[in-house]
Amino acid sequence: MARGSVSKGGLGTSAMTGIRSSLARRGQFRFACLAGPGALFIVVALLLPLLAIVVFSFWRTESYELYADWNLDNYRVLLGEPAYRIFFLRSLAMAAAVSFVCLVFAWPIAYFIAKHGGRYRLLLVLLLAAPFFTGVILRITALQGLLGPIGLVNMALAELGIGPVGMLMYTPLAAGLGLFYLFVPFMATAIYLSLANFNFELLEVAKINGARPWRAFVEITWPLNAIGTAIGLVLVFIPCLASALTQRFLGGPNATSLGMSLAQQFGETGTWALGSAMGVFLFLASLAGILVVRRTIDLKRAGFTGALGA
Amino acid sequence: MRNAGTCQQFVKAGTSVPDAVLKLQAIVKRFGTVTAVDRIDLTIERGEFFALLGPSGSGKTTMLRIIAGLERPDEGGVFIGDRDVTALPPYARHVGMVFQNFLLFPHKTAAENIVFPLRMQRLGRAERDERLAWAMSLMRLGGLEDRYPNELSGGQQQRVALARGLISRPALLLLDEPLANLDRELRSEMEVEIRRYQKELELPFIYVTHNQEEALTMSDRIAVMHNGAFEQIGAKTEIYTNPATAFVAGFVGHSNRFEGKLVEISGGLARMAWQGDAMLVPVPRDPRPGGAILFAIKFEDLEIARAPDGVDRTGRNRLAGTLRDVIFKGQTANYIVALGDGSEITISSAPRGLDLRMSEPVIVHWPVARGATFHV
Ligand SMILES: Nc1ncnc2c1ncn2[C@@H]1O[C@H](COP(=O)(O)OP(=O)(O)OP(=O)(O)O)[C@@H](O)[C@H]1O
Ligand SMILES: [Mg+2]
Numbered sequence: 001m002a003r004g005s006v007s008k009g010g011l012g013t014s015a016m017t018g019i020r021s022s023l024a025r026r027g028q029f030r031f032a033c034l035a036g037p038g039a040l041f042i043v044v045a046l047l048l049p050l051l052a053i054v055v056f057s058f059w060r061t062e063s064y065e066l067y068a069d070w071n072l073d074n075y076r077v078l079l080g081e082p083a084y085r086i087f088f089l090r091s092l093a094m095a096a097a098v099s100f101v102c103l104v105f106a107w108p109i110a111y112f113i114a115k116h117g118g119r120y121r122l123l124l125v126l127l128l129a130a131p132f133f134t135g136v137i138l139r140i141t142a143l144q145g146l147l148g149p150i151g152l153v154n155m156a157l158a159e160l161g162i163g164p165v166g167m168l169m170y171t172p173l174a175a176g177l178g179l180f181y182l183f184v185p186f187m188a189t190a191i192y193l194s195l196a197n198f199n200f201e202l203l204e205v206a207k208i209n210g211a212r213p214w215r216a217f218v219e220i221t222w223p224l225n226a227i228g229t230a231i232g233l234v235l236v237f238i239p240c241l242a243s244a245l246t247q248r249f250l251g252g253p254n255a256t257s258l259g260m261s262l263a264q265q266f267g268e269t270g271t272w273a274l275g276s277a278m279g280v281f282l283f284l285a286s287l288a289g290i291l292v293v294r295r296t297i298d299l300k301r302a303g304f305t306g307a308l309g310a
Numbered sequence: 311m312r313n314a315g316t317c318q319q320f321v322k323a324g325t326s327v328p329d330a331v332l333k334l335q336a337i338v339k340r341f342g343t344v345t346a347v348d349r350i351d352l353t354i355e356r357g358e359f360f361a362l363l364g365p366s367g368s369g370k371t372t373m374l375r376i377i378a379g380l381e382r383p384d385e386g387g388v389f390i391g392d393r394d395v396t397a398l399p400p401y402a403r404h405v406g407m408v409f410q411n412f413l414l415f416p417h418k419t420a421a422e423n424i425v426f427p428l429r430m431q432r433l434g435r436a437e438r439d440e441r442l443a444w445a446m447s448l449m450r451l452g453g454l455e456d457r458y459p460n461e462l463s464g465g466q467q468q469r470v471a472l473a474r475g476l477i478s479r480p481a482l483l484l485l486d487e488p489l490a491n492l493d494r495e496l497r498s499e500m501e502v503e504i505r506r507y508q509k510e511l512e513l514p515f516i517y518v519t520h521n522q523e524e525a526l527t528m529s530d531r532i533a534v535m536h537n538g539a540f541e542q543i544g545a546k547t548e549i550y551t552n553p554a555t556a557f558v559a560g561f562v563g564h565s566n567r568f569e570g571k572l573v574e575i576s577g578g579l580a581r582m583a584w585q586g587d588a589m590l591v592p593v594p595r596d597p598r599p600g601g602a603i604l605f606a607i608k609f610e611d612l613e614i615a616r617a618p619d620g621v622d623r624t625g626r627n628r629l630a631g632t633l634r635d636v637i638f639k640g641q642t643a644n645y646i647v648a649l650g651d652g653s654e655i656t657i658s659s660a661p662r663g664l665d666l667r668m669s670e671p672v673i674v675h676w677p678v679a680r681g682a683t684f685h686v
Contacts, residue, residue: 205413207400208378209474210430219426223417300458303416 074277114195170252194228364535406475607681
């Protein structure tokens with residue numbers, strides 16, 4: 001079409017594209033309004049601190065001051081020092097053990113609520129969250145009262161004539177119990193939410209087709225709730241890996257975790273740079289944990305029917 | 311033995327009764343105050359296509375669940391072959407079941423869904439593959455082996471569900487409204503196919519439906535269920551032409567209903583007083599002169615003619631009315647006629663050769679022996 005001789009049709013289409021692009025702009029504007037605050041929050045509250053920690057981990061601290069001379073010493077210390085390696089392996093073992101025990105306990109609880117909870121389902125799920133009505137410290141204190149030398153458990157054992165068991169408090173076992181108590185609600189809720197959307201009729205189909213109850217569980221229930229289980233595992237494993245408070249109050253000297261050591265770097269010793277390196281390390285370990293869980297789940301094999309990205 | 315593997319330990323040695331595949335004895339099932347199944351006796355024979363027809367809530371699904379072992383009856387016994395399976399769990403019964411909402415395993419492909427029963431029976435790999443190929447070709451599912459259920463159309467999903475129900479060659483196949491979720495065209499296509507599979511496999515089917523046309527098209531024998539009990543059980547032509555109760559007459563086929571009073575019985579016919587008129591109708595069971603009766607006659611059993619007709623009056627009932635509407639249905643048309651009292655009746659007949667105009671006076675007539683009469 002020659003310039004200067006714009007036909008009516010040309011005018012019409014250009015008007016149309018104008019309207020369309022203004023519509024598109026309005027759509028973008030709405031999207032920005034809706035998604036913007038959330039995205040901003042994520043950037044400010046999560047990504048910036050993370051970035052700061054990554055930066056600090058390559059710096060140096062001397063007598064409670066941060067110096068911006070770039071180096072890898074922190075990582076060298078972290079990977080070279082046997083004590084830190086032990087702390088990390090301890091944290092890892094603790095997180096794995098607690099995740100596993102949570103899994104074994106949470107499944108039956110969640111299953112029972114989803115299957116037989118009837119109209120009390122919501123109430124029962126809220127009960128799962130009851131420990132969260134108090135703070136972390138209070139819950140740990142309650143556990144101290146339970147497990148301590150003159151705690152409920154020991155008193156009960158004394159009544160039964162078994163005598164007080166000294167090794168309950170301030171052991172890795174006590175720390176593990178504490179973590180289990182803190183995190184089993186997360187696991188149970190994640191699995192429950194998955195089971196709440198599970199069609200239990202599929203189990204009847206499996207049974208009619210010759211599957212015994214256990215086989216039906218393995219073939220149907222478990223794979224179709226693998227995503228919920230995986231979310232539960234992640235929700236328990238990651239905070240456990242970084243956990244410090246529980247070990248500190250319940251664990252005694254043999255339960256010192258990387259998280260505890262990390263807290264120390266930012267507190268007593270004031271070696272922020274080393275602490276930051278620990279944080280980065282824990283972050284990467286958590287990421288690795290998530291990737292391992294993600295890899296073991298084939299979304300289609302988990303009955304995921306939504307649009308599949310990649 | 312077919313049902314090898316996991317079921318073996320439940321199979322008692324002994325010969326089976328040759329013809330009865332399934333026997334229900336005085337089955338009762340209550341849910342709280344509701345009696346869902348009320349003393350049902352039933353025998354299903356080898357190779358039979360049996361339809362369980364009844365309105366919503368009549369207990370059809372409950373009965374199937376009892377047969378499958380998903381529900382324990384409160385009273386009575388379930389026998390499959392010569393085994394008393396009343397106390398056995400579903401996985402030891404060796405029956406197949408197909409559900410209204412298909413209930414395919416969403417995380418398994420079509421082929422994996424279909425071989426599931428064989429895997430549970432620990433059948434060998436070679437035989438499994440052979441049976442899978444057989445079922446896939448029977449259900450015309452070739453090429454869809456690796457699709458997941460959400461990648462299949464409704465009809466394909468239903469075929470996969472049928473294949474899964476059939477592949478282990480169960481003692482009998484239970485189908486709970488398997489076509490209810492399909493659109494009309496697909497449904498009539500599947501009706502024909504399901505009947506073909508059934509005849510080919512000589513496998514007894516118990517087919518639950520609340521759609522009387524489906525039951526009439528597909529089955530050999532029908533039980534009409536109402537409030538947990540059988541109203542009538544028999545060959546489908548028998549159910550259609552000789553309804554045993556007013557409920558069956560109303561539920562199977564399309565009928566006009568006349569409520570009147572039984573005046574007297576003479577010459578093998580009953581005289582019914584209706585709207586100041588008299589009709590000769592078949593004699594109800596246990597006739598009580600003076601009692602209220604209901605006369606039901608199918609649309610196609612009535613005939614229609616232009617008003618001053620030359621029809622021979624002897625042996626026929628006649629009602630005068632005016633033509634209200636003609637609903638053309640293809641092979642037949644429904645003529646809606648308003649009677650003197652303002653009520654409307656419907657006559658179904660071939661539309662050709664009848665050029666009636668709206669509001670024209672007409673005569674509705676039929677031989678006195680037609681229809682069915684019940685005390686109410
Ligand atoms: N699990 C249950 N708990 C309580 N009542 C039930 C239960 N299952 C069925 N019933 C009741 O038993 C009766 C029969 O139900 P059933 O599901 O067998 O009917 P149906 O003939 O299959 O109906 P539809 O055609 O609607 O599927 C109904 O009144 C129903 O409410
Ligand atoms: Mg039903």
